[in-house]
Each structure stands twice: as structure tokens, then as C-alpha cells.
Amino acid sequence: MTKLSTKHLLGIKDITLADINLILSTAQSFKEVINRPIKKVPSLRDITIANLFFENSTRTKLSFELAEKRLSADVVNFSSSSSSVKKGETLIDTVNNILAMKVDMVVMRHPNPGAAAFLSKHVNAKIINAGDGAHEHPTQALLDAFSIKEKLGNIKGKKIAIVGDILHSRVALSNIFCLQKLGADVMVCGPTTLMPKYISSLGVKVEHNLQKTLEWCDAANMLRIQLERQEIKYFPSLREYTMLFGLNKELLDSLSKKIIIMHPGPINRGVEITSDVADSSQSIILEQVENGVAVRMAVLFLLAGRN
Amino acid sequence: MIKPRIILDSKHFEITITRLCYQLIEAHNDFSDTVIVGLQPRGIFLARQIQKKLASILKNKNIQCGSLDITFYRDDFRQKELVPNTTEIDFIVENKNVILVDDVLFTGRTIRAGLDAMLAFGRPKDVELLVLIDRRLSRHLPIQAKYIGKTIDSIVSEKVKVEWKETDGFNRVTLIGV
Numbered sequence: 001m002t003k004l005s006t007k008h009l010l011g012i013k014d015i016t017l018a019d020i021n022l023i024l025s026t027a028q029s030f031k032e033v034i035n036r037p038i039k040k041v042p043s044l045r046d047i048t049i050a051n052l053f054f055e056n057s058t059r060t061k062l063s064f065e066l067a068e069k070r071l072s073a074d075v076v077n078f079s080s081s082s083s084s085v086k087k088g089e090t091l092i093d094t095v096n097n098i099l100a101m102k103v104d105m106v107v108m109r110h111p112n113p114g115a116a117a118f119l120s121k122h123v124n125a126k127i128i129n130a131g132d133g134a135h136e137h138p139t140q141a142l143l144d145a146f147s148i149k150e151k152l153g154n155i156k157g158k159k160i161a162i163v164g165d166i167l168h169s170r171v172a173l174s175n176i177f178c179l180q181k182l183g184a185d186v187m188v189c190g191p192t193t194l195m196p197k198y199i200s201s202l203g204v205k206v207e208h209n210l211q212k213t214l215e216w217c218d219a220a221n222m223l224r225i226q227l228e229r230q231e232i233k234y235f236p237s238l239r240e241y242t243m244l245f246g247l248n249k250e251l252l253d254s255l256s257k258k259i260i261i262m263h264p265g266p267i268n269r270g271v272e273i274t275s276d277v278a279d280s281s282q283s284i285i286l287e288q289v290e291n292g293v294a295v296r297m298a299v300l301f302l303l304a305g306r307n
Numbered sequence: 308m309i310k311p312r313i314i315l316d317s318k319h320f321e322i323t324i325t326r327l328c329y330q331l332i333e334a335h336n337d338f339s340d341t342v343i344v345g346l347q348p349r350g351i352f353l354a355r356q357i358q359k360k361l362a363s364i365l366k367n368k369n370i371q372c373g374s375l376d377i378t379f380y381r382d383d384f385r386q387k388e389l390v391p392n393t394t395e396i397d398f399i400v401e402n403k404n405v406i407l408v409d410d411v412l413f414t415g416r417t418i419r420a421g422l423d424a425m426l427a428f429g430r431p432k433d434v435e436l437l438v439l440i441d442r443r444l445s446r447h448l449p450i451q452a453k454y455i456g457k458t459i460d461s462i463v464s465e466k467v468k469v470e471w472k473e474t475d476g477f478n479r480v481t482l483i484g485v
Contacts, residue, residue, distance in 0.1 A: 002388035029391035033379065038427035041379035071379075305385050 008120045008127040011136035012177035026298035044073035052108040054080040067296035134168045141174035143295040147288045156183035161213045163189045164223030171264045189213040193234040219260035222273045248274040309484030320478040323456040328360045338370045341404040347376040347392035350409035352471040371398045380420035401429030410469045412438040415450035
């Protein structure tokens with residue numbers, strides 16, 4: 001099995017375990033490449049990639065752009081704040097116009113769930129979902145899995161907790177799909193109001209006590225409270241949230257074993273995680289960012305290789 | 308189908324490697340400025356066997372030998388299903404004499420990619436190519452080896468199968484006609 005089963009990367013739900021393993025092993029090779037003195041390889045030199053970001057992003061956009069440039073692809077960037085979307089152009093029109101300029105692949109982030117899947121049915125290019133609303137963020141889940149695997153050696157049988165705003169998080173959903181396919185035990189933890197109604201149907205454990213969750217898990221992925229997606233108040237105050245679901249050094253040190261702390265970024269220091277935890281030796285937050293470039297290179301390389 | 312023909316059996320394989328080693332010593336003396344780089348996936352077996360042989364002839368255990376993966380430098384990665392291997396070069400290629408090692412020289416495209424891939428590790432002073440088998444009639448690019456184990460005349464549909472002590476239990480080269 002040296003080929004992906006899919007032409008697009010729309011979500012972790014649609015890809016197989018073999019796909020995930022292929023991406024992770026290819027990413028391992030790219031990690032070696034990006035640690036060389038000359039970090040660039042010519043694999044995608046005849047490919048043009050458009051990065052369409054209809055929603056703000058720092059890490060993902062930079063990471064994709066670096067991955068594309070290190071594969072020698074030509075890159076065009078687009079962000080909705082400075083485009084004709086503001087003048088009322090539809091998504092398909094915008095993308096088709098960009099494709100008319102002969103673009104081979106599209107990396108897209110969009111506030112609407114399903115936007116990438118919709119696009120893949122209507123335009124003739126390979127689509128990579130870089131986050132669609134509260135739905136999926138597949139490359140984040142893959143880089144999280146890669147980072148966990150790097151630290152723990154294997155994912156099968158490991159206990160992974162996802163803590164925070166599960167309801168609005170595409171990272172949570174993609175992570176659940178990815179980790180379960182890889183054979184991990186997943187627990188979600190957060191306030192009841194930020195827990196999707198049917199979450200247990202995904203086969204994950206649900207917990208509302210942070211201490212119990214951390215005692216149980218081998219690695220904890222701390223999510224940000226997505227205030228931009230919350231139209232109503234889901235909890236009385238940030239201060240109360242921090243008291244109940246924020247991770248601080250005292251709590252971390254009180255655990256019987258050393259667990260790995262992850263965060264997809266951006267961090268709200270002092271809310272879901274305190275500074276001393278984020279910067280501690282147990283945190284692999286910056287490794288996640290480094291691995292993100294390698295994983296995205298693997299995804300781009302493997303998708304471009306598919307005819 | 309034509310019967311497979313053995314080109315090098317274990318004994319001749321051994322003799323060939325020894326001869327290649329003496330040719331290398333003639334040009335590179337004590338290997339103080341020379342490094343060996345085997346191309347993944349199969350060139351590394353030859354590179355390691357040569358390194359071992361050189362070490363026993365020269366009584367020098369410090370001959371540097373690395374492995375280079377060229378998957379990301381290939382010009383045919385969208386036509387073939389390629390699996391990347393690891394690159395392990397823990398020395399600096401800058402200003403060194405490099406001996407690129409591969410098992411079979413066929414179209415020359417692998418070597419072309421190997422030359423590209425090596426540039427990511429510095430600017431070598433000099434690059435030479437060593438191959439076990441040279442299929443001299445099938446070249447697509449102007450690339451020639453300096454050290455050759457055996458030159459064979461074969462047609463494109465024929466296959467050269469190299470078996471290695473490390474993976475198959477013995478060293479042998481067979482020409483398989485189709």
C-alpha cells in the first residue's frame with residue numbers, strides 16, 4: 001500500500017487506517033528533510049497550490065505554505081478579508097476563477113462545515129481541508145497523532161484525553177476519528193454545555209472532572225475556548241472555566257505519572273493552560289508545530305502523486 | 308521465457324567487491340578525505356559491504372559511509388508508487404570526495420536524482436560513481452560509472468536481480484529474461 005485511497009483530504013472520517021499510517025511514515029521521512037541544512041526538495045516543482053483562507057489562521061497557513069515551499073511547489077495565497085468575497089462572489093465562482101489560472105491543488109479553510117467536501121464535488125482540483133467550521137481539521141489530527149507516536153512509541157492502546165470546548169472544536173472531532181482508527185482509547189472532558197449531545201455515540205468516554213481525566217490519560221490535548229464560535233454564553237465566566245478546566249502546574253505535578261501535554265494553538269495562556277505548564281518539559285506544543293510542517297508535506301506529496 | 312542466467316555467483320561477487328575495493332584504494336589512499344554514500348534502497352547494501360571490506364584491507368574502521376534516499380528528488384514520482392526510505396548522512400559532504408554507490412546503473416535517472424539529493428548536504432569536491440552492474444545499452448542520460456563491477460549488455464525488458472547477504476542470505480546477481 002503506497003497510495004492514498006482518496007483524491008482529496010476532506011476529513012479523517014473518510015480515510016482508512018492504511019492511509020493514516022502511510023501519511024505518518026512519509027512524514028517521518030520529511031521530518032528528516034526539514035532538519036537538513038538545505039530543507040528543500042524538488043518533488044512538487046511542477047505543481048501550483050492555492051491556499052484559500054476564508055477564516056483567520058496563523059499556524060496552519062504558515063505551516064502549509066512552508067510545507068509547499070519546501071516541496072518546491074508554486075504557491076498563491078488568498079485571504080477572504082482582501083478579496084472579492086466581500087463583493088458577493090460565491091465560493092465556487094471564486095475557486096473556479098483561481099483554477100482557471102491553472103492551479104492543481106487547493107488548501108482551504110472555511111467557516112462553514114462541509115465547505116471542502118462541497119468544493120471537491122464541484123471543482124476539478126485536489127482539495128485539502130485546512131479546517132471547515134466546527135467539522136474537521138484533518139492535518140491537525142494527523143500531526144497530533146504523529147507527535148503522540150513520536151513521544152509514546154505507539155498509539156494503539158494508549159489513553160488520550162481531549163479537554164475543553166469539544167462542541168465547537170474541529171480539532172476534537174478529527175482527533176477522535178484519527179486516534180480511534182489508530183487504536184487509542186479516547187476520553188473527552190469539558191463542561192456539559194460544551195459537550196456535543198451525541199458525543200458518546202462516537203465511542204469515546206465522557207468525563208467532567210479534569211483531575212480524573214488527567215489521572216486516566218497518557219496524553220492530554222488541551223483545547224482553546226472558541227469564543228468566536230460561541231453566540232451565547234456557555235459558562236458563567238472565563239475565571240470559573242479556568243478554575244474547573246484549566247490546567248496548572250500544581251495539578252500537573254499532583255498526578256501519579258508524567259503525562260504529555262498538547263495544544264493545537266493558539267494558546268490562551270492562563271485560561272485552558274497556564275504559562276508554566278505550556279512551557280514545561282512535559283509540553284510538546286512546539287514539537288507539534290514542527291511536526292505539522294512534515295505531516296503537511298507528506299499529505300501534499302502523497303496527494304500530488306495520485307493521478 | 309528465457310531461463311534466468313546467473314551473472315555473478317557468490318564467489319565472483321566476492322572477488323568483484325575485492326577488486327572494486329583495490330581500485331578505490333588506488334585512487335583514494337587512506338580514505339581520509341573520501342566518504343561513501345549508498346543510494347537507498349539497494350545501493351546501501353553494496354556500500355556497506357565495500358566499507359567493511361575496505362576496513363579489513365586498510366585496517367581502518369573510520370571510513371565514513373552514509374545512506375541517501377532520493378525519493379523526493381525523482382522525476383517520475385507521479386508515474387510510480389514510491390515509498391520513501393531514510394537518509395542517514397552524519398558527516399559533512401562539503402569539500403569531500405564522494406563515492407556514490409548503487410547496485411545497478413540502468414537509465415541513469417536514479418543517479419541524476421542522487422546527485423541532486425546530495426547537494427542538500429553540501430558541495431562535494433569530487434563525485435564518483437561506483438556500481439555493481441552497468442547495463443550500458445539502456446542509458447537515458449549522459450551518466451557513466453567510474454568503477455564498475457560488471458558490464459552487461461541487456462535489453463530493456465530483461466531484469467537484473469541482485470540478491471544480498473543482508474536480505475536474501477547470499478550475494479548473487481541474476482539476469483531474468485521476459
